Amino acid sequence: MIWLASLALLPLLAASGELTRRGGRLRLWLALASALAVLAAGIAAPLVEPDAAAIPVPAALLALAALADAMHAPLRGRHAALAAQLRFAAMLVALAVPDMLGSWLALAAAAMTGAATHLPRLGAVRTRLVALQAALGLALFGIVAVQTGAVLLGSLALLLGWAALACLDPALLPLVLLLVVRLQDGLADAPQAALLGTVLTGAGVAAVLAAAALAWQGRTRLALLLVMAQAGLVLCALGAGGTALRGMALLHLLLLGLSAVAAALASPAALDRAAALAALLGVPPFGVFPTLAMLLAGLAAAAPWLLLPFAIGFATLGAVALRRVPDTPRWPAGSLAWVPLLLAAVVGYLLPIQVLSWLPPP
Amino acid sequence: MNALAVAQGMAGLALILGYALLCVRRPHLGLWLVAAQALAVAAAALAGGREVTAAIDAAGGGVLLPLLMHRFGVPAGARPDRGWTVPSTLAAAALTSLLAATGGVLALPLALLLLSLLLIAARPAFPVFGLCGLQQAAVLAACAGSDASPLLAPFVALPLLPALALVGAWALRQPALRRT
Numbered sequence: 001m002i003w004l005a006s007l008a009l010l011p012l013l014a015a016s017g018e019l020t021r022r023g024g025r026l027r028l029w030l031a032l033a034s035a036l037a038v039l040a041a042g043i044a045a046p047l048v049e050p051d052a053a054a055i056p057v058p059a060a061l062l063a064l065a066a067l068a069d070a071m072h073a074p075l076r077g078r079h080a081a082l083a084a085q086l087r088f089a090a091m092l093v094a095l096a097v098p099d100m101l102g103s104w105l106a107l108a109a110a111a112m113t114g115a116a117t118h119l120p121r122l123g124a125v126r127t128r129l130v131a132l133q134a135a136l137g138l139a140l141f142g143i144v145a146v147q148t149g150a151v152l153l154g155s156l157a158l159l160l161g162w163a164a165l166a167c168l169d170p171a172l173l174p175l176v177l178l179l180v181v182r183l184q185d186g187l188a189d190a191p192q193a194a195l196l197g198t199v200l201t202g203a204g205v206a207a208v209l210a211a212a213a214l215a216w217q218g219r220t221r222l223a224l225l226l227v228m229a230q231a232g233l234v235l236c237a238l239g240a241g242g243t244a245l246r247g248m249a250l251l252h253l254l255l256l257g258l259s260a261v262a263a264a265l266a267s268p269a270a271l272d273r274a275a276a277l278a279a280l281l282g283v284p285p286f287g288v289f290p291t292l293a294m295l296l297a298g299l300a301a302a303a304p305w306l307l308l309p310f311a312i313g314f315a316t317l318g319a320v321a322l323r324r325v326p327d328t329p330r331w332p333a334g335s336l337a338w339v340p341l342l343l344a345a346v347v348g349y350l351l352p353i354q355v356l357s358w359l360p361p362p
Numbered sequence: 363m364n365a366l367a368v369a370q371g372m373a374g375l376a377l378i379l380g381y382a383l384l385c386v387r388r389p390h391l392g393l394w395l396v397a398a399q400a401l402a403v404a405a406a407a408l409a410g411g412r413e414v415t416a417a418i419d420a421a422g423g424g425v426l427l428p429l430l431m432h433r434f435g436v437p438a439g440a441r442p443d444r445g446w447t448v449p450s451t452l453a454a455a456a457l458t459s460l461l462a463a464t465g466g467v468l469a470l471p472l473a474l475l476l477l478s479l480l481l482i483a484a485r486p487a488f489p490v491f492g493l494c495g496l497q498q499a500a501v502l503a504a505c506a507g508s509d510a511s512p513l514l515a516p517f518v519a520l521p522l523l524p525a526l527a528l529v530g531a532w533a534l535r536q537p538a539l540r541r542t
Contacts, residue, residue, distance in 0.1 A: 101517050112526060123441065129530045130439055130489040134482050137496030137523050141475050144500050147514055148507020150468050157475075 007059055008092040010037045011066070011085040031070035034085060038092070039063035057250050058095050061174040062088065064257030068264040069171045087113045091175045100143045100186075103179060107165070107172070108136050114169050128168055135164035146183070151192035155199045158183065163203065166231070170224050173231055177253060181246070184238060200239030205306070207232030208313035215320040222317075222324055223263040226280035229313055230256050230288060236306060237295045245298045247356045251347075252291035254355065256280070258344040259287035265337040272337040274325045279341055281314070281321055286341065290348035365409045372406035373470040373502055377459070380477040383491050384451050384484065389436040393428045396494045400424035403498045407505045407515070418519040419501055423494065427521045430528065431490070437531035439486040451484045471503035493523040 014034035042059020066088040087110045094106035111132045115125065142158025145151075162180070166173040180200065187193050211229040214220045234252055237245040259279035266273040279287020299306045347355055379399040386392045400423030408416035431437075455477050462473035478495030485491070497518075504515035 101514070105522075108522070108526060112530065115530070125534065126439060127441075129527075129534075130482060130486070133489075133493050133523055133526050133530070134479060134496065136526065137478070137493060137500070138475075140518065140523070141471070141496065141500045141503060144503045144507075144514065144518055145468060147511065148468070148503060150466070150503075150507070153465060153468060153472065 007038050007041055007055075008089040008096065010034055010041065011088040011092070014085045028070065031081060031084060032067070034088065035063045035067040035070055038066070038088075057254065058178050059092070061178060061253055061257055062091050062095070064254070064261055065091070065171050065174045068257075068261045083113045087171070091172070094175055095178055095182075100147070100183075103182075104136070104140055104143055107139070107175065107179070110172060110175070111136060111165055111169060114171060132165065132168055135161045135168065137161070138164065146187075151187065151190065152195050152199065155183070155196050159199060159203050163207070167228075170227065173227065174253060174257060177231060177234060180235065180238065181250070188243075197239040200235050201303075201306070202239075204232040204234070204236030204239060205309045207235060209309055212313040212316035215317050218320070222277065222321060223260070223280060226277065226317060226321070227256060227260055229317055230280065230282070230292075232313070233292070233295055233310060236299060236310075240302045240306060241295075241298050245295060245302075248291055248294050248298065251352060251355055252288055252295055255288040255291055255344045255348050258340040258347070262287070262337040262340040262344075265335065265340070267335060267337075269326050270330050270335065272335040272341075275341055276337055277321050277325065279344060281318055283318075285345065285349075287344050288348070290352065365411070368409035369406045369505075370470070372402045372409060373474075376402040376406070376498055376502070377470060377474050377477065380474055380481065380495050381452070381455060383495065384455055384477075384481055385448055389488055390432070392488060392491050393431055393436065396491055397424050397428040399495065399498055400427070403501050406502065407519070410505050412505055412515055415501065415505060415515040415519045418516055419498075422519065422521040423497065423501075423524070427494070427524050431524075434528075436488055437490045437527050439489045441486050451480070454484070455480055467506050468503050471499045471506060474502060475499035490524055490527040493527050494521070497521055497523045 011034045014030045039060055042056050042063065045055040045059070066084070069084050069088075090106045090110035090113065094103045094110060097103050097106060112129075115129050115132055138157050139161030142154045142156070142161055145154030145157060147154075159180070162176040166176045184193075184196060184200070187196050208229045211225040211232065215222060215225045230252070234249045234256075237249040237252075241249070259276060262272070262279055263276040266276045275286060279289075282288045282292035296307065296310065299310070376399045379395050379402060383392060383395050383399075386395060401420055404416040404420035404424060407419060458476035458480055459473045462476055463469050465472035474495060478492045478499060480492075481495060482489045482492035500518045501515065504518045
């Protein structure tokens with residue numbers, strides 16, 4: 001885990017670069033360089049140090065989240081770019097620290113640094129700060145309850161707190177899901193492990209149905225809701241499938257990260273935007289489709305009734321997405337969104353076994 | 363009167379002080395109640411044989427934090443208190459406490475947690491009081507369990523959540539950060 005902690009130095013270096021009074025273009029390049037450097041270093045880590053087998057997937061997931069964030073933050077100004085880099089470093093530290101309380105501290109730092117960077121009005125920032133702090137309080141109570149043996153109450157509070165954090169700041173979602181995986185690993189030998197699986201399954205079903213309901217209302221960004229629904233599927237796979245579906249769920253998260261980067265890079269009302277939405281939804285042959293199919297097949301084998309809420313949720317989201325796509329989307333000139341989409345296709349169809357071999361044994 | 367009864371009584375007192383926080387209008391009275399709540403939780407920890415936790419909670423949550431808020435002002439929320447009347451808030455609080463009774467060993471901490479969340483939602487003018495309550499609920503939960511690591515309760519007794527609120531309030535006063 002020292003590898004992950006040392007990777008946090010890269011965004012800190014980029015953050016020191018943000019302090020120079022240069023324009024938005026340099027900030028954008030610094031943010032991109034920081035995310036790509038963490039991605040490359042994370043992938044290369046097991047080649048240098050065989051004990052670092054657990055590094056590539058978390059590093060890649062967090063780097064992809066930072067990459068999606070990097071498309072927007074530098075353009076909002078120097079402090080927003082600085083906050084984005086500090087948050088990236090805090091997210092890496094949160095995974096590097098083995099103790100749950102240490103992770104909570106780093107998660108709090110990540111949530112607080114990102115709190116003031118998205119909203120224009122001071123009142124909205126204040127409201128979000130309070131909501132973030134309340135969610136952190138709930139998560140802290142959950143950690144304490146889990147460690148004192150009340151697994152059901154603790155995991156419920158923890159998941160509620162983490163889910164609220166991810167809803168308030170979607171950039172934290174990969175970190176939250178990785179922390180869920182770690183929590184499940186930590187409780188694998190406990191007698192209440194099955195209880196945690198039930199809670200995770202319930203949370204996953206709730207997430208996909210909530211995403212569908214919010215999409216139907218049409219008030220929230222569709223790309224975020226699609227990510228939320230796919231995260232619900234991952235939670236369900238972790239809960240119902242256990243260790244058998246764990247590797248596939250992490251691979252699904254990787255493809256989801258690539259699709260989210262594509263959505264961040266895409267131009268509005270263009271063909272690449274439609275392709276990115278299709279990738280997030282899992283429309284064949286784009287984005288998350290290969291792992292979505294595998295996860296649904298795994299869920300069907302473990303608990304067939306679980307397919308019903310997911311069918312309802314994804315059908316609703318698909319109908320809403322179809323309404324949002326323009327009838328004749330324009331062809332974007334030189335869009336970079338195709339690069340992550342192509343990468344997702346390569347990883348999903350050609351290299352799934354190789355990527356799965358990165359994952360540490362459960 | 364044995365130590366367990368004192369611990370239970372003090373935890374109950376912290377819960378009653380949480381109810382009182384739902385009713386106060388003046389922030390300085392709220393500060394006194396927050397300090398008293400932290401001291402009650404510290405007394406519960408002391409009765410449970412957790413001296414270090416009690417000392418940290420009493421010094422941090424019971425003395426230092428109220429003094430800091432008295433000196434620099436209670437961090438204000440996004441909007442003034444409106445909409446929820448005191449009777450309806452108290453009725454909702456009673457309901458949450460009844461729900462928390464199903465929490466077994468953690469019933470009192472859970473009741474304080476739910477009450478504090480309600481306080482944040484119902485009294486948005488000063489959400490920091492609710493955050494202090496959340497912190498105290500975590501301290502009570504850490505003291506209630508016996509098989510936790512020895513560092514858990516002292517760590518949780520640090521006033522982390524109110525400190526986050528103070529840091530957030532300070533950051534929002536900085537002109538450079540407000541522009542982002």
